[in-house]
Amino acid sequence: MNFYIDINIEKSLFVISGEIEALIKNKRFLISLKRLGFFIEKDSIYIPFQVETQIKILQEIQTLLVKFNRAVQFSDNIQRTLERYSVEEEHFEKFSENAKAIRNDEFRTNSLLVEQFDDFQKLLQKRLIRKLYKLQLLSSFHMAFAQNSCNFAVPGAGKTSIVYGAYTFLKSLSENDPRYVNKLLVIGPLSSFAPWENEFEECFGYKPHSFRMSGDNDITYRHKLEHLYSPNAAELTLIFHGGVDRFQNDIIDFLRRNKTMVVVDEAHRIKNPDGVWGRSVTEISKEAVSRIILTGTPVPNGYQDIFNLFKFIYPFKFKEILKFHYHNLEEMTLHCSTDSLRVEELKENISPYFIRIKKSDLKLPPIEEKVISVEMDTHQREIYDYIESKYIPYFKKDSSATIKDFVNRAKLIRLRQASTNPALLSKALKDSLEDNELLDELDPNVIFTIHSDEYINDSEFFNKITNYSIFEIPQKFRCVLSILLEKIFPENGKVIIWTIFVQNAKDLKCFLKKNNINAKLLIGEIPQEEREQTIAAFNNPLNNDFRVIIANPFSVAESISLHKGCHNAIYLERDYNCSSFVQSKDRIHRVGLEENQITRYFYLICKDSIDEVIDERLALKVKRMEEIINDEIPLFLRIDNNDETDIINGLLSNYARRS
DSSP states (O other): OEEEEEEETTTTEEEEEESHHHHHTOHHHHHHHHTTTOEEETTEEEEEOOGGGHHHHHHHHHHHHHHTTOEEEEOHHHHHHHHHHHHHHHHHHHHHHHHHHHHTTOOTTOHHHHHHHHHHHHHHHHHOSSOOOHHHHHHHHHHHHHSEEEEOOOTTSOHHHHHHHHHHHHHHSOTTSTTOOOEEEEEOOGGGHHHHHHHHHHHHSSOOOEEESSSOTTSOHHHHHHHHHOTTOOSEEEEOGGGTGGGHHHHHHHHHHSOEEEEETTGGGGOOTTSHHHHHHHHHHTTOSEEEEEOSOSBSSOTTHHHHHHHHHOTTTHHHHHOSOHHHHHHHHHHOOTTSHHHHHHHHHHGGGEEOOOHHHHOOOOEEEEEEEEOOOHHHHHHHHHHHHHHHHHHHSOOOOTTHHHHHHHHHHHHHHHHHOGGGGGSOGGGTOSSOHHHHHSOHHHHHHHHHHSSTTOHHHHHHHHHHHHHOOOHHHHHHHHHIIIIIGGGTOOEEEEOSOHHHHHHHHHHHHHTTOOEEEESTTSOHHHHHHHHHHHHOTTOOSOOEEEEOTTTSOSSOOOTTTOOEEEESOOOSOHHHHHHHHHTTSOTTOOTTOOEEEEEEEETTSHHHHHHHHHHHHHHHHHHHHTSSSOBGGGGOTTOOHHHHHHHHHHHHHHO
């Protein structure tokens, strides 16, 4: 009797077909099969599996059928899966012996590795126009040697160039070499697409043949499928993390027919193994020739975040590498200090398979930070003091209501608006923010209620806000103009102005326009194509059509480099999210700056306001982050980015001091 075993990837099932009726009459066989969780439908036996147990279960099915004298035939899909596993198993064993030595730059006594590294350097010197600095070169060699690896370098370290170096080497191999690749599939945020294309040109000297699977409304579903099934598909394919699920099976077919390196950029976005993004991206990974993870924040919320990253790079062996289950990692986050034995064991387990370039390794040129105290005008002071006087008693109350945290956060946002531009108070919160956790957590009706019941029922006060928006110019706007005219423009410099509030960006742009200064916006409502054009023009040193960009950190938080044309940043206001703040600073302070180029940051702080409290808290958080960021696996959860409790306590102390 012959039996045929196939695989249903979409439903994670093995399918056994053939003379099933005779087989299931054998009670001993059914008892043996029961522990695999089988079920029978339409003359076929179905056995579920998970990616990490797929090979083990397949081997058990084969052994069981042979034990009962049944001949087994595998489908082409099963054969390919077994071949991938065999290659990974063989390569894994070879790699594990030497990868750690490469990672730690301790391979110089190994003549074979030294020879391979020399060949690697020579190849890159011939084929890469952009030269990699020492740590980039080592990271790229590690990536090429490993074929499947993580790079946890900090933002601004040049991870894209590192990937192109490894890709160059793997593409140079013989087509018969199992490591050979000639296609790149990059999964990342929309904002990363242009940098990947631009960096390709800077590395190789010509524009890439690329195809964007996401973000371009002119590309139809049919065109996307045509690309994936084309015998001459583009060398570089770009797709958004959230777009993989829709094309999962088509991408798997693409990977089976092409020798592809799959890169997940800003990979912390796939950290949830139960989420759609995480499941779909890890599902396609086993069909890739090479798998690369890129993120500067591998464990933003806990050690469990690393689970899915390693499931991606080694889908068949990640549990052997980690040696910890997901729930073990969650427990470590809650109960273990960063220097505990268990955390050290985890680092040791995964150390051969990742490289991290730390901020201190980059040896970037110096920065200057200046806090500018801004005195509110009379009307702004009245508005701010009135709101603060209404909120302080509320903050002092001890309420255990579930809504409390949400309402507190909303009130803190209102105070920040009052300290920057009181005109913002006339709008509902949902119209003021672009991408804030408050909007995700609060029901729209709650937001409306907060807006309508806070203070707007005071008609006299509402008139003050309305009159302010008509007749007054926020003092911070005037301060920005002064910095531009006195500090930046005389040096022919460019500047990025950061603001949390979307309406602030628009109002400031209008104010600057009235003063004959042209500014461009980088906020969520600006189309992707226009954003990319703005960034390209801004980065061009010869382009002075505009020298000011006004940006929202939630829209320009990742994958954007502005350091080529800009060395100044002004912060109109900041929230208390340390990670977003540090990321925004990294947009203009990155690898590639001239040795003596000074990067300047100006922080506008309204005197006797919540600005002072946020400035103090951020300073403490940044100091803590600098300690954490130099860890091999930086756990940013320890910084408590979004906890408003400390801000409220600081505000109460600040208010008491002033009163």
